[in-house]
Amino acid sequence: MRKVFYMQLIERYLTDAVLGFFALLSLFLFIAPLVFEFNDFTQDIVAALEYAIVLLFVLEYVSGLLLAKNKVGFVVDGWRVIDMLIIISALIAFIPFVPDVLRHSPVFRLIRVARIALLGARSSFALKLDNNSVDLSTNEAVIGLKVLSLGTSGAQFEVISWEQGLNRLRSGEPDWLFISGLDESRLASITAAMGVPISAVQGLFQSTSPGFDTLEHFSTFFVRYPMPMVPGARLTRTPILLVGTSENVVVLSRDHTDLDEKVQLRLASIDTKTPKMVRATLALVSEIMSAYTQVAESIEVTLTNLELAQSRLGDEAFLARTFSLRADILKARASLKHLKSVIRDLFSGKVIIAGASPSDREPFHFLADDANDLYDDIDDLRESLQGLVDLRLNVSSFQMxxxxxxxxxxxxxxxxxxxxxxxxxxxxxxxxxxxxxxxxxxxxxxxxxxxxxxxxxxxxxx
Structure with a gap:
């Protein structure tokens, strides 16, 4: 354990910036004898400094190799091959009886400086590739329409065609539909089948903030469903629109998500005596709440990691991370602010659910309390992040x-x-x-x- 601690200590302090500084210093030590006339004692000091710098490079390489989980991958990595060439070229120059041509090889240690710039270029290039891959997967996800109808048992969905879904809405019989992969060209058909104006559902493609509207015979609930989020990743959301009339509840989604599968699993845990329209709506809102709970947990882990790493981050890197994290917190906070209002109105009956009595709406009361608590948690995270930023700014100001x-x-x-x-x-x-x-x-x-x-x-x- 002590050896691992020392190796981690070496990796912590012998960063690319530090070794880049020593690479520049080795260049100056190489040029100095060409500019100044050194006696034997001074030349010995310069040689000792050269050996010390090479030793630092060796220590960093060996510690990185021992700590690496995939040692073969570490050795064959292109950047680590350059490290090895730097070390070998430096050691060759110090071997006695080496021709003068090879003694000029320490210049290759400047590759270390180039490596720092290449690391930055490689990171930005990899980031662009990641963003492009995400965009491509998102574009592929919206291809293909999927229509699900809640079965007569109210416990699972059944896949139906688009035309079957429209016919069920036109029939006037109570039904609960989940439509994903919807494009804007189909809005006119579904609004005509439900008997609502097209303006009621255009928010799925035009609205930017969550909210709900209640008119004479229908209600709409617009929210952004958060995609699965791991600590350190950015928050991505997809729009979800719930339209409730006196006969039907229809959930519309532009993208394909895992929300329909989670709703189906959630249905099994809800009392079967509850009307299926209420059960499905409760399952939907509960899963959206659960998704935002996971977002809050991921943000909290990211914030904790940022607090631990902030002493090792420069001001620019620290502020960049806090800016991204703050943007995600504000997005989640805005969504939860409207979500808790909608859940409260689902409980009070302002948002229409076909065939729901006051007693059937009771589960939304407890869900509204959970939404308030989750909103407070997100708000606390926002204040904690602001406190961390204020501390960093105060420390920087004090140092200035x-x-x-x-x-x-x-x-x-x-x-x-x-x-x-x-x-x-x-x-x-x-x-x-x-x-x-x-x-x-x-x-x-x-x-x-x-x-x-x-x-x-x-x-x-x-």
Whole structure:
């Protein structure tokens, strides 16, 4: 365990930025003998520094290899091959009796600096590939229409055709449909079958914020369903529109998701004595709530990891992560704000569910309490993130104040010898006063010492 700790310590402090600095230093050590004439002792010091830098490269490579789970993949990785070439080229130059041509090979250690830039380019390129792959999968997901109808048992869905779904809506018999992969060209057909204006469902393609509307004989509930989210990933949502009339409940989704499968599993846990229209709606809202609960848990884990890693992150990287996390929190918070209002109205009867009595709506009362608690949790995460950002800004401001105090100190100290030198001139041998150079230097030293004491008393040296 102690060996692992030391290796992790090496990986933590011998970062690419640190080794890049030493790569530049090795370049300067290579050029220095060409510019200055060194004696044997100085040349030995330069050689020792060269060996020390190579040792740092070796330590970083060996520790990374031992910590790697896939050691073969680590060795054959293109970037690690460059690391090995850097080490080998440096060691070859230090072998005695090597021709002078090979002794110039330490220049290859500059590849380490190029590696830092290439790592940044590779990361941004990989990010673009990831985004493109997500976009492609999303575009593929909307291809193909899927229509599900709640069976007579009220416990599972059955797949039906688009025309069958429209006929069921036109028949006037109570039904609960789940339609995914819907495109805008089909809106006119389904609104005509339900007897609602097309403007009531256009929000599925045009609305940007969650909400609900209640008119004379129908209600609409628009919400964004969060896709499965792992800690550190961004929040993605797809629009879901529920339309309830006195006879039917229809759920419309532009994309194919796992929501229909989760709703079907949820139906098995709801009392079968509850009317199937209420059961299906309760299962739908419960699964949306469950999805946002998982989002809150993922955001909390991400925030905790950010708190632990914030000391190792630069200001730009830290603020970039907090900005993305804050955007996800605000999205989830806005959705939950409207969701809890809709659940409350489902309980009160403002949102229509066909054939639902006040007692049938009782489960929505408990769900509304859960929605309020989840909204408070998301709001607490927002405040925690804001507190973390404020702490970072205060620390950065404090460090900047320390730098400014240090600059003021150096300026004040440099002012004394500069002023004295300007008044007395560069040569005091023929000056018309008895002061010597040692005396003047002593006076300047006393003034600088007293100035340091004043700064120390003020606390500017802390």
């Amino acid at each position: 104040n320390r730098v400014m105090r240090l600059l003021a100190l150096l300026t004040a100290l440099a002012l004394l010898p500069a002023t004295v030198g300007g008044l007395l001139g560069m040569n005091i041998t023929d000056a018309p006063w008895p002061g010597t150079l040692a005396q003047i230097a002593f006076g300047v030293g006393v003034g600088m010492t007293l100035s340091l004491y004043v700064f120390a008393i003020k606390g500017w040296l802390r």
